[in-house]
Amino acid sequence: MSAQQPHPKHISITFDDVPIHAEFALPAQSVKQINQQLLDTLKKYNIKATGFVNEGHVKNDPEVLQSLLADWHQQGHNLGNHTFSHISYHKTDLDSYLADIEKGATTTQTVLGKQKQQFFRPPYLHAGDTNAAQQLLDKGLEKLGLTLVPVTMENADYVFDAPYTAKLQNKQLATANSYQQQYLAFTEQRLDFYHSASAKMFDQPVPQILMLHVNQLNADSLDNILLSLQSRGYQFQSLEQTLQHPIYSQPTPAFKFGIHWLFRWDKAMGNKVNWATEPEPSAEAFAEQRQAIATLKNR
Numbered sequence: 304m305s306a307q308q309p310h311p312k313h314i315s316i317t318f319d320d321v322p323i324h325a326e327f328a329l330p331a332q333s334v335k336q337i338n339q340q341l342l343d344t345l346k347k348y349n350i351k352a353t354g355f356v357n358e359g360h361v362k363n364d365p366e367v368l369q370s371l372l373a374d375w376h377q378q379g380h381n382l383g384n385h386t387f388s389h390i391s392y393h394k395t396d397l398d399s400y401l402a403d404i405e406k407g408a409t410t411t412q413t414v415l416g417k418q419k420q421q422f423f424r425p426p427y428l429h430a431g432d433t434n435a436a437q438q439l440l441d442k443g444l445e446k447l448g449l450t451l452v453p454v455t456m457e458n459a460d461y462v463f464d465a466p467y468t469a470k471l472q473n474k475q476l477a478t479a480n481s482y483q484q485q486y487l488a489f490t491e492q493r494l495d496f497y498h499s500a501s502a503k504m505f506d507q508p509v510p511q512i513l514m515l516h517v518n519q520l521n522a523d524s525l526d527n528i529l530l531s532l533q534s535r536g537y538q539f540q541s542l543e544q545t546l547q548h549p550i551y552s553q554p555t556p557a558f559k560f561g562i563h564w565l566f567r568w569d570k571a572m573g574n575k576v577n578w579a580t581e582p583e584p585s586a587e588a589f590a591e592q593r594q595a596i597a598t599l600k601n602r
């Protein structure tokens with residue numbers, strides 16, 4: 304590689320709440336459609352993603368759950384664990400938490416067959432509110448053969464999804480579309496911010512891990528998000544490859560609140576980033592989210 308050529312940038316795509324983010328109920332047909340759209344887009348970009356499964360979100364219909372998970376598995380994506388009940392480790396004792404993780408692998412393990420589940424993502428990114436609690440969780444996960452997977456990029460998709468879904472259901476297509484454009488613009492701001500934060504923290508590009516949720520908004524937006532990443536020079540790679548980079552084996556201080564790992568590492572490495580400038584959804588967007596969830600829950 305010549306001195307003029309920039310280092311290639313790499314990213315792994317991960318989804319939480321496979322097969323569906325569940326702040327409100329959606330018809331089974333919509334859940335199927337959302338998963339299909341996501342998988343079709345991943346195939347278009349030849350991406351092998353990792354999906355963190357919440358079996359509890361589709362607990363009343365084990366056959367539907369199994370067939371959705373089988374679609375992910377058969378298309379070469381990795382199925383990780385995200386607990387059964389989407390509980391917070393910060394509000395649960397270790398034994399109950401580990402039991403919920405094991406329960407959350409039941410249908411997934413049927414789908415995986417002889418292949419072992421490898422990865423775990425904690426709901427709310429609650430990985431231990433003290434260093435001791437964090438170490439206990441790591442040991443417990445190790446016994447289950449699971450590795451905790453950090454997040455370095457996320458775009459607050461759950462804030463934008465409920466209003467978008469509500470507008471679609473109300474057949475307000477133009478409003479839904481402009482809301483989606485707002486979401487995509489926000490995503491671009493976040494991608495640029497995390498890129499410049501990483502550049503301040505590390506002397507060369509480090510592989511990133513993007514967290515998205517399985518929802519209607521991302522089913523309709525994933526193509527645009529992946530294009531935005533490509534236009535910024537990112538190449539997609541598997542989670543296994545990304546986790547081999549040494550930044551992912553450095554010690555990470557515990558945090559009481561769920562925050563991505565760039566923030567955690569920067570706090571430990573001397574605070575080179577001004578996190579007050581991290582783009583946040585507007586107060587209006589949060590208010591719209593609350594209102595839309597209330598509306599959708601009543602349908």
Ligand SMILES: [Zn+2]
Binds near residue numbers: 385
């Ligand atoms: Zn989740």
